Amino acid sequence: MSHTITNIEASPAIFRVPPRWLFVRVETSDNIIGWGESTLEGHTEAIEGAFHDLRERFIGAETDNIQDIWQTVYIGGFYRGGPVLMSALSGLDIALWDIKGKRLGVPVWQLLGGKVRDRVKVYGWIGGDHPSEVIQGAEERKAQGFTVVKMNGTDAISWIDSPGFLEATVERVKQVKGLGLDVGIDFHGRLHKGMAKQLAKLLEPLHPMFIEEPLLPTQPEEIADISNAVSTPIALGERLYSRWDFRPYLERRAIDIAQPDVAHCGGISELHRIASYVETYDVALAPHCPLGPIALAACMQVAISAPNFVIQEMSWKIHYNVAAGKDLNVDADLHTYMSNPDVFDVKDGHVAVLQGPGIGIEIDEKRVREASESYVRKSTPWRNPVWRSEDGSVAEW
Template sequence: MPALDPSIITKLEVFRLPPRWLFVRVETEDGLVGWGEGTLEGHTEAVEGAFDALRDQFVGWDADKIQDIWQHGYRSKFYRGGPVLMSALSGLDIALWDIKGKKLGVPVWQLLGGKVRDRVKVYGWIGGDTPEDVVRGAEVRKEQGFTAVKMNGTGSVDWVDSPSVLGDTVDRVKAVRALGLDVGVDFHGRVHKGMAKQLARSLEPFSPLFIEEPLLPTQPDEIADLSRMVSIPIALGERLYTRTDYRPYLERRAIDIAQPDVAHCGGISELHRLASYTETYDVALAPHSPIGPIALAACIQVDLTAPNFVIQEMSWQIHYNQGADLFTYLKDSSVFEIQQGYIRAPNGKYSPLLSLCLSHPSYAGPGLGIEINEELVRETAIRHQGEKPWRNDIFHGPDGAFREW
């Protein structure tokens, strides 16, 4: 079989979009277009700057050389890694996989070696900073077809806080479990060591799917201690970038579930490698994705191929949506239709006729399996030009001291 003709990158664009997303569009001289997502909530301008450097470096390169571009993007500068540079590289990497799939007419999961499952289990976010969030959010998710949800364990919490915090968290978890839903509890790094062990112990009787970021991701030894203390699986990883960052958590046997974010960890390339790397430690994979549709589509492609995959985060009709949600920029959102807690694998084929006759997804095409409404993306980006990007809240205690968000 003859070698493929190169697909030379001619254009690399980024679009800042509500609610807090950064889409990447890569075009090649043979007319292929790939989409990626480099959303890094709270640091949008910094990632845009990092993209400027990637544009300077990679326009003129062959888009087929995904791994060569990844290596150069990661290693060719003296300083490397971290959220900003890795989010920019992630956006580019995802777009290159989309291009390669479209060029060859296959979904990305085919390029990664084929599926090991036909459906991907998903969970939805329900908030949890306030008690009223939780039950209302869980009921909505259940109606949407989810069988599992994730909630924040606590709101703002002091280094060592009142025991009433424990009781409030347990009540909220019990209320969600009473609806027949499985629930992951995200401590969000808000809880410090003294409270974390109490909180984890108090949740044990209610069997959460996992507790997430029980401590900040700078504490591998302390998280490992906690892991030996409680029976609930420990999940962590949205704030880790590349295999190197995961290494201390795996070597210390600190985590049971790895949660890399495809838009921060190094894209589809590194998420796929992380799946294999974590598997060797008997650690499950549950990619983090409270962001946009391109990141979710990229995760699903890897989830389908990873034997240790367990569940995928999916943020739908999110609380900070600012007029846009997961489906806004998609031409056909039925590719993410949830049936009894699962999304089915995109088949890589266009089937508009089937769509009309059988209400099947009309588009689950090659590459990432989604079709972006480019006109809306361009128009929205222009309309919001000059606006300040999304920022997270800042928590202070009653004494005025800073608390983790």
């Protein structure tokens, strides 16, 4: 029996909601509604444009043929990959998996081979750009039930900066560890090799859980050098958009943990494939997700079913959500648009396996529509900050 796509709400009706998310809604001829997330922080209008094309192309398509639709988008567009096209594809792919699971009455992880764990380890982000906020953020995450946090290593930094700058980072990490938390440290691609290799060495004795993006993801050879110089696991992947993008890092033995982002890497389909692919290089999976509830629920489907999964990022009360809420005077956090927020309860650093059909969360559509209408009417979408070094030159953010 055929079940076709009858409606894809898309640009300008793709749901642009605060703090900085883009939700996709796909409706089928058998009246199932699937939700996806195409958030690409700071590039909202580009995604809306890319999604417009997908909408035109796939009304009338058979929803069960997720692989065929994925291939049609990826190969059929001739130009492929990159953050914009892959984030648009991600939202559609996640919605199609949600639909398939709902139609069959099973969670998506059942369709990926079943569960290999009973609960999913999670971590919360505490920013870390500004030292004064770090301890307070870490205490807050601990109170929320997290046992692992991630913090940014440094503020804006010059190509070669004062070594004293790095010692301040070490001090901050020590303080957070003093609270009894494990810590991942995100270099955020802010440091260049001359500084990154020093900081990695200084942090090594503190046993960080991982160092993330020690350099920009244009530098696989140099990241491999850092990986060989320290025993700390090296993590990377939020700015890689397919399994092909991971290949140079794997072949050079540059990373220990792959961090694809389900909203940028081609959705659940490609996240699942990347997980299997990196496993052959003895590399673990820790999906990146400073995004909304749909992206998190999609990550969880793979986290539950992938043997090499280690930890899941979760954006509950992160500073972007809190700041957007204050600026716009709205509630704009992980649970805001969900009817069943309890499924993301954190206990002892873990979230229980999602049991609901599809991606396992229920979206409060009325709330999404209202928030989207008011956000589009009143606000420009979220933009990335532009940072400058002490001398006024543009710095990596």
